[in-house]
Structures are given as structure tokens and as C-alpha cells.
Amino acid sequence: MVTFKAKGISVSVDTAVGHIADLTIETGSRVLKPLHRAPWIDEPQEMLPQGLPDGVTRLSGDFLCAPFSRSDVEEAPLHGWPANSPWDLIDSSATADGWRATLRLQRTVMGATVEKILTVRDGHPFLYQEHAFIGGAGAISVAHHPMTVMREGGRLAFSPKRAVVTDADPLEPDPARGSYLLAYPARSEDLRRFAGKDGATVDLTDYRMDRRHEDFVTLIEADHGGPGWAAVSRTVERDVVLILKNPAELPITMLWISNGGRDYAPWNGRHRGVLGIEDGRSAVGHAASLGDNWLKREGVATAFELGPDRRVAFRHVIGALPAATDEAVQDVSAAMGQLRVTTAAGSVLDVPYDAQFLRIGSSG
Template structure:
């Protein structure tokens, strides 16, 4: 594990899979570490044959390309989450690494940076060359052992994929209807009535995926997950025009087979994505819809994203996040407010 740090912020980089692990922020006198780690990670447990590398180290934050299904025989979430990375540059607050494999013919470089006094990990993934359209996603995993409140920038619709994560009831169960669509996340169609997707958990034992499609009227895409008991807040920022959807993975004891074994609870995947996994499309891997990154030979394409963590004493739900001058302002529904230093042109 390679450590990257600046004043008040640090994380580890696992070059085996490109995992950002141990993300910790010191804010207002508190040490905040709110990313998930699966119960089998760091143990001597033997994994089932064929377990993909990203699942062996599940947690933290990792980059997916191709996201979800594979276009070139890679494991789930692509080689960027399942193949080693070679270090190109490493300083105290910055690293550059290059994926050992190509993705759709492209060379992929990862850049991760932190800065003194900033609560953010600035992430940039650059694809050089290649061809075709590819689904991509930044896959943060938030730890919610005692629940959370989920807020995000305005969405035009919320959808479930054509089929649930586990179609065999002997392997797992879901609480949402597949496929379904709603414009109201707090009244989403569930198996036993409407479900409030703005809260976690909403079911004692389930595995579900829901896709939130960004509204077209703004450029800053954001997700905020408040942990009222811990009194802290997870933040995710992106350019909404380049990553036009957020996919929420609710993993709460809904899978029964190894390594899940009915023990993987309290994990919310916040997957900021460019893809076309819409119910209205013919399949989850159809890339003809909004999003999807275009790769062109002899050209570069990039994906930028930032995650952050702060103290949030009120535990209230976030109502709005906005860019003001060289800062991000976080506004709560009951008056909570934080102003945070940010590289405001990073997401342009």
C-alpha cells in the first residue's frame, strides 16, 4: 500500500487493483474515515475460485472501465479495477500510475492528488488512444453501519435495470421492482410497496441497484451521504454533463453465497457514471444512450471526479451544494452550512 497525504488528509493506494483505501480526513478536530471495507478483506479467508481481484479487496473507491459488463473479456468492472497498476510518479500528495493492461486499445493513466487544507481527493483518469464507446464509473463505497441520509443534485428520473442483481432466489434477494421507473426517489416501486431511496437502510436484508439520471439544467453533479450517528458527511462531485448519472448500489445482506455469505451489510455504492444502463434500452450494456466515453485513436479522453469527507455535527440531510468563488458551499436542510476550499476549475 502506497500512502498519499497532505495536511489533514491521507489515503492508501493499492497498486494491485487501483483501489483507493483508508481515505481519512481530519476536520474540525475529528478524524473521519467513512469508506467501506468488506468483512473478508484483510483476513486469511480463502476466496472461491474465480473471484475477481476487485471483489477480494472490496471497499474504498475504485475506477471502473468498462463499467458493469465487459466488452473485452475482463472481470466485472473492467481491467481498471482488476489489473495491477505501475507507478509512474509518486510524491507526498500526488501519484500517477499506468494500468498494465489496455482498455479497448487505450492506455489508461490514473492521477490522484490531495492538497493541504482541502478535504478532497482529486481524481483524473486519462485514456490515450483506443476506439469505440465505453461505459465508465467511479465506484466509491460508503460505510453505513448505522444508517444514512442520501441527497443528490436534481435528477430527471430514477430507474432499475431490466433484472435484479440476483435473479436466483437461492442466491440472494432484492427489495425493488425490476424494471421500474420513478421521478420521486422517496416513492420508488418496491416489492412490498413504495420505498424511500433517500434513506439507508430501507430493508433489513437486500441487494439492489438503482440508476439516477441527471437533470439537464445544471453542470455540477453532486452526491452527499450524511451519517447522523457518526455526525459526518461523504461528498462526491463531478461534471454532470460528462458523468450524467449516479448509480446507487444498496448492499445490505442480500447475497447468500461466498464470499458474501449473508454478512455484507451497510454498504452504499455511489457510482458516478457515464453509461447507458437505462431500462428503456435493450440491455444494461447498450452504449447508445446518454453518457459513455468515446475513445479515438491518437487522441485522449479523460474522466474527472472528486470525493471528500467532512464533519457534519447536525447530521441533517444536505439540501444543496454549489460552487462559489474558489470554494464549495454545502447547505443543510435545517441550516447546516460548510464552506470548503476546492479547485473550482478541476471539473470543467
């Protein structure tokens, strides 16, 4: 484990698997912890089922998936070696206004060296991340995998999306092993009106704790010219968890809704209130991402092309802000030196933010 800090923010990385194990943000008298940590991490390893990927046994915070989901082109565990194997700390040093750390994956991915560059800045309630693939050959699908957790649910909001889609099959189709809520396959242009498996309409912006289910849905970014964002207004925690991206680099957001819908070990129905907000350039599985897939048919890129003389990089931001209530966020906009968050009730919060970091307008 390595930890680095700037004024008001601390980040810890589990170097055994490259997961962001902890993100702590101090703002006024509040201490915010926006990221999730699996309940079985500190349990004896012999209590866990045999053969689990290391990325599951140490599931926490955020991590790089490369590829996303199945590793069926180059042999690796679920979500690839970046989520399941050691990283080396290459550099960790102070900057003029904070701290920067660079880690390097001990393995290669499609022949590429993989680096993780993490930056925190004094007074900024955000972790700024960049991942780079240096060299290699072929193509790789990628996604971030940040997870937040809510004790009593919350309200979800997103930058404009042009479609919300479920795949052909649910995550847990066997009722002896788990349960699901949504219809598969299904599609909507309205997050508040999505088909449920029983014919009812489900509001995906309302994370409720009174039903147990495991679901997975893909959101395609609309062409709106600004940063892609997700905002989770957590009811009991009284904060807003923010995730930001450049849609040109990561054109989809996949939601993993894990609310007690897996009944087998190590989940055992106790993995509740968890939401994965997985910004990616991917279909489900490496081979699917490289071949023909429904996202490509809609004009959405699902992989990055690698090359021996190329450095392919993409960026991502995770943060949290205090909130008096669980009002849903209405809008998030970036301007020079700040991020403005506006709620549906009209309240406005401006916080320090590096508006140039995501390189909006760049092709990625």
C-alpha cells in the same frame, strides 16, 4: 500499497487492483474515514470461493470501472482490467499546495493506455481524481465506484435528477441466494417515492438498517448547470460523505445498495450498510453501452469514443465533512475556492475546494 498526504488528508492506493484502499480526513479533533473496505480482504485467500475477480477479493474504497459491469466486448473480468489488475506508480511528488500522484494501468483497455492522476491539497477535505485514456480505438463505458458504509444508516441527498430507474431484473432474484426490495423494472421522478416489489412505496433517501436487501438503481442527472453531487449524512459516524462530478462527463449516478442481501460467500449476509455511488457514462455492460439502450434513447451518452490521437479524460471528487447530526443535505454549490453545503435545517458549512477542477461547462 502506496500512500501520499497533504495537510489534513491521506490517501492509500492498492496498486494490485487500483482501488483507493483508504481515505482519511482530519478536521479539527475529528478523523473521518468515508470509504468502505470489504470484511473479507484480510481473511486467508483459501477461505474465499475459487474464481472470484481480484476486484472482488480486494474490494475497497473507489476504483475505475472500464467497462462498467460485464466485459463482453474485450475479454476482462467484471468491471474491466482497471478494477482487477496492477497499476504502476509513475510519479508521486509534492506540489505547491499538496501532493500529486500518477499511476498507469499495466494493461491496455481497447488499445488505450490508462492513467490515474490523484491530487490532494493542504486543508481540502477532498481527493481530486482524473482518469485518462490515451490512444486506443472503439469506445469504452466507464464509472467510478466509490463505496461508503453506515453502521446505523443515514440520509441521502443528490443534485437534481430527472428520472430514477431500475433495470428489468433484480441483482438477486433467487431467494435461496439473496433478497431485494425494489420493483424491477420501475421508474419514478421522485427519490422519496419508488415502487417496492411488494407494492409498497420506498424512500430511497432513507438508508435503513432494519431490512436486508441488494438493489441497483440508476439516476439520470437533470439539466441544472452545476456540479452533480451526492451527499450521505451518516447517522452514527456524524459526517457527510460527498461525491462530486461534471454531469457532462458522467451523466448518470448508479446506486448499489448492499445491505446484507447476498447470502453466499464471500458476502454471507455480512456486507451491510454499504452504498455504492457510481457516477458513470455507461449502460450495464460494455456491449449494451455501445449498442442501442434505454439511456441513449433518452439522450444520455453511455460511452467515450477513443482514437489513436486522442486523450479522453474525466474527473471526480470524493470527500467528507464533520456534522453534528444526520440532517439531510439540501444543496451543494461551488464558488471560487470553496464548497458550500447547506442542510435541510438551514445550517451552512463552507470548506476549501477547487471549484475549477470539474470543468463545469466543458463538454468533457
